[in-house]
Structure formats: structure tokens, C-alpha cells
Amino acid sequence: MTTSRTSFSGAWRWLAPLCLLLAVSLPLAAQDRTAVIGARAALQPWSDPLEALGTLRADESVTLSATVTELVAELNFRDGEAVEAGRMLIRLEDGEEQAQLRAAQALRDERRSAVERLTQLQSRNMAPRADVEDSQARLRQVEAEIQGLEARLTNYRLRAPFDGVVGFRNISVGSLVTPGTELVTLDKLDVMKLDFSVPELYLAILEPGLPLSARSVAFPDELFEGEVSSIGSRIDPVSRSVTIRAEIDNPELRLRPGMLMEVILQRSPRQAVVVPEAALIPSGDRQYVLVIDESDENRVERREVRVGERRIGQAEILEGLEPDELIVSHGVQRAREGDRVQLLGIADDETSIREILEAHRDEGDA
Template identity: 30%
Template sequence: MKKRILLSILGLLLVIGLLAGIKGLQIFKMVGKKNSFVPPPETVTTAKAHSESWERTLSAVGSLEAAQGVTVAAELPGKVSRIDLTPGTWIQTGSLLLQQDTSSEEAQLKAAEAQAALAKVNFERLRQLIETHAVSQAAYDEGEAKLREAAAQADTIRATIAKKTIRAPFSGRLGIRLVNLGQILKEGDPIVSLQAMDPIFINFMLPQQDLARIQPGLAVRITSDALPGEAIAAKITAINPQADSATRNVRVQATAANKDERLHPGMFASVAVVLPGKNQVVALPATAILPAPYGDSVFVVEERKDEKTGTSGLAVRQQFVRIGEKRGDFVAIVSGLDKGATVVSSGVFKLRNGQSVVVDNTLTPKFSLTPKPNNS
């Protein structure tokens, strides 16, 4: 019995050893294949680092402002008796906008004019009598003072009537009416917005270190979401002599023609101040840059010979670069890459240093300094 058990145990150990040997041979072969495995070359698109002349510009965010703009308001309290304005229309200087009730002032004016007429008659009589020395100089002076006082009283009432007759202070386009017929207005109550929009001002801020690079007359390009794909030409017309003490920025104002009134006060705009001269840069598509916390890099495509097989092929070498200004689909290379170098232009995230590649530029995307996506 013991002999049978011993034979069973030996047989079991023999089977286990045989299985372990087979499995070890399999693992050994797999390790050997891994060490000799050569990954297939990766298909990439390429682009050449080339020299370009780029405009020197200063970018900023601006706000549009009318050349003249005001919210017309009531100067004196009173009831609205007449409205002559039509919202959204263009009006000339002096056009009647609104009339407040002036019935009491007109009645007072008639009395004041009568007093002024009487004072004038009395003064004319005194002037005749003074020539014959029939009245004293004091009586003559008093008559003259009463005449002037009566005339001033009448002028005061006329000024009150004029203030309640509200007219356009300048030519421009009216906004939405803010009052109604019969409404009682208080002093300062808004009536309507009036904006002269041609020309139009663009106000923006630039850092103090750029102050020496700008001057009145420099060209400015304005772009806005309201006019997609279109740039409006403007010129710098004023530079604030005082910098903001909190931000150290300087306020700059440019002026642009706006005859069709497509630009409106208060709108946001992107501003590009065009500086004299151009910069020569080495440009690459922005998709060729592999960003990383330790530095940006590109993959340079080079001819490389395999030491084992002796065959030649293309491989990539990771090259760290320092990038500068971005313009459209391109980025300027400040250092780390020479003009004429061929780099991978897409799919850089799947590459590693020394990897074999195959170039296929049939599907290379089109790069532009002024891209216009179809869905923009």
C-alpha cells in the first residue's frame, strides 16, 4: 500500500515538473521575441521650418465709444405735452425732441413783457425830461434800472420755456424713447439716447512698456464678433498722458470711419496696433509643437541607418525648442530649430524619440496665417 502511494506521488511530481518545463520554455521564447521585436514605423505628416515676415503688432481688447453720445434728460420738472422724436431715426442739431407743458410760464411771460413795455415807456419819458432838467438824475437812474429788471424778468421766463422745449444738442441717431405723453418728469429724468456714431472711437489699454513704440497716426485693425471675418481700419488719435497707477497701463484711443453704422457704442472689439517694420521669424505649424511642463519640443525627421540590418530609413529625433508669437495656424520658433528642418506636423503625441516613421503628406491639413474655419 505504501509502495503504491509512493509511486503515485512520484508520478504526480513528474507531471508537475514536465508542465513547469514546458511553461518555462514558452516564457523563454516569449522573452526572446520581445527583445528582438521591432515596432512597425509610424505614419506621419511633415512640414518644413520656413522663414516668414510677420507684421509687428500689439494686441489689446477695446471698447467702442461714440464720437458724441449723451442721454438727453429733462432740465426742469414738468409734464410731457408733446413728443416729436421717432426712435431709431437720424436727426439734425436743434431738432425738437420733446415739449413740456409751459402754459403757466407763457402766462407769466405775457405779464413780464407788459411790465417791460411799461418800464420802457416810463424810461423814454424820463429820458426826455432829463434833457430839460425836469427830473433828477436819481429818478432817471431808477427808471433805467426798472427797465433792465423788467427785461431780465422776461428773459428768465423765456429761458425756462426754452429749457422745457428739449431739442437735439447735436446731429445723431436716436435710441429707444424712455418717456410717455402726459408723464410728469423730474429734473434729470432720461428721455432718449442720442449717439453720433460716425466716426467712432475705440478705447483700449496698453502696458507702459509699449508706450515708446506707439504714437498718434499709427494704423490699427479692429475686429469684432459683429463683423465676422472683416477688419476695420482705424488710426491712433490720442494717447492719455497719465498711466493707471493700479495697472500701469496707458489708455489709448483710435478713430475709425463708421458711415454705415455697423459698429455701435459699447461693443467689444479686438485691437491690433500695427507697428512699423516687420519681424523675420522661423515658422512652424502649431500642431508640430509637443507641449510639456519641462519644455516644448518638436520631432525632427532624419535619415537613419540600422546598425543591425544596414538598411536606411526615416526616424524622429525629439528636439526642445523655445516658441514665441503665435499667428493663425503657425507659431514662431525663437531658438532650438534652424530654417529648413523637417518636422512632424501632426500626431506628435504618439511618437517617441528614435522611433521609425513613414511620411505620408497626402492628408496634410492646410495651414494659414488667417484661418477661417467652416463652423466659425
């Protein structure tokens, strides 16, 4: 009861000056009509918000590690640098392996020449076919060894597997690394994954593609838009919640993995007729609005409506009102059904109530 009295008192302190301004803002000749401010019933996107907390992850993330024991020979990146896929980031000393590769390549050339000579001799019946086949087998053997050496050499050159941003460099040229040593991190940040959980109660209405918005304490004045990309296949038996993964575009790379985000999931997106919440007139368990008939000198009709979801300052109308109909948004306490009202103005996104009242007050002063 205390909360209701406080809310009513606060609302009356706001409405009292408004009613006074409405009363004095008209010329005396027009004060036989009730002064009101109108609003259009607007058809606009609407949804039922569901709030949650989520954690950001990189779209792709990897930690490049050593697979051999060797010294670092070259570092080809700076802390926090954006790199392209395929770029060599780290080269390890590979002199011994390069020497083995050159020796194998020389042996391949020798055996290839032997195969060619024996093939020519065999074509003139001057060499047994078995010798040709043996030389071809030895050539294939050395070619396989070369492929193995070339494959091992890739372990000495660590390349970026995708476009991304490298982390801090914690090694130096000449450092000895061993298998498993973490050398550098790489994150793809142009798209971020946002993981959050919602109660299993909402599982039936969740689907990929649902829009959402998210905020971070690091950027309190900015809203990041995204959509649900996938829904977890399991329900947590302890929290009775399901994990949702969404994707958020991050072209300026301001968001970072690990950030906490306040998520508002837009459930059941739809087009709805929306009116200012101040235009509603409660009567028991019913709601009414005052519709202004512009074709009948602004005569007021009291009409029952069915209200859906509400937001701060707005209400969804399910039945009883059509888009673009004009209703009384301020001054509903003084207007009565059948009255012809004096329309001071129509409040919308471009014209505020304060601007309408100030304009009429200036006209009265003039």
C-alpha cells in the first residue's frame, strides 16, 4: 500500500502542473473545449523482452604451441596486431632439417636420372625390366622421405590459421621451446559469440534467428545488436536452464572475449499496435482509451481495448484500436465521452509534450 500511495503522489505532482498548463495555454475563446494532447496508434516492431547475463567468446580462438624442441629464430608479429590467415608468426631453428631435405632432394635427382637411363636401355632391350622397376621403387622411396621432411618442417614455422588479432608476445628470439610450450594466442574478433542461459520454461519459444541486444559496463551508452545462432542440446539439471549462443557483429573490435554482457532477448517478435501508456484509462479489470474523431470536430469516443505487453511508457494494444487512429494521450482525466476537445498537438518521436505546451504558452502570451 505504501508503494501505491507513493506512485500516485508522484504521478499527481507531475500531472497537476500539466493540467494547469493545459488550462491556461488556450485563448479565452477556446476554453469552452477541453485542451488535450493527442498521439497516433502506431504499428511498430514489438517483442517480449527476456533479460539474462552472458559472456563473450571469440568467433575463433587458438593458442599456437610448439611441437618440437628448438630455439626461436624469428618473431614476425607485434602485441595486439591484426594478422591475415597464412602469415608466418614464429620460425624455429630448422637448419638441420633443411640440410636433410637438401640431401634427400639431391638423392631424388640422382635416382630420377637412373630411372631415365634404365628406361631408355630397357626400351632397346639392353636392361632387364626388373632393374627398371627397382630403380623406380627407390625413386618413390626418396620422394616419400622428402614429403615427410617437408611435413616436419611445417612444425618449425607457425602460421596464422585464420584472420585475427594476436595476443601478447611472451617469448624472445633465442628462447628454447619444447612441445606444448604456448607461444602466442590468436582470436578472430570481427564476430563475437555470446553465451548465456535462460530458464527451461522458455525453451518452446526459443529458435535460431531471434533478435537480441546487449550492453557492457565498458560501453554503457552503446547497444550491440545480434541474433541467436544456436540453442544448447541439454538442460542443466541443477539450474534447470538451457544455454543459448548468439552472434554479435564487432567490426570495430571493441568487444573482447570474457566480457560480461547484459542481454535482452526479444521473444516473439511481431508487428503490434502501440500507444503511450498514459493514454490508458483503467476501470476494474478493463482498459479504455479516448479516441478522437477528427472528421467530427475532434469528438471523443471512449473505447474499450485489450492490452498486451507493456514497456516503460508504452503499451501493446491487441484489440479495439487500429493503426494511425488518434487518441488522447494527455488530458484524459478532464475529457469526457462525447466532448469536442481542443487538440493542442500530436506528440510523437519528433515533437515532445514539452514543446507542444511551450508553443501554446507562447501563443497565449502573444
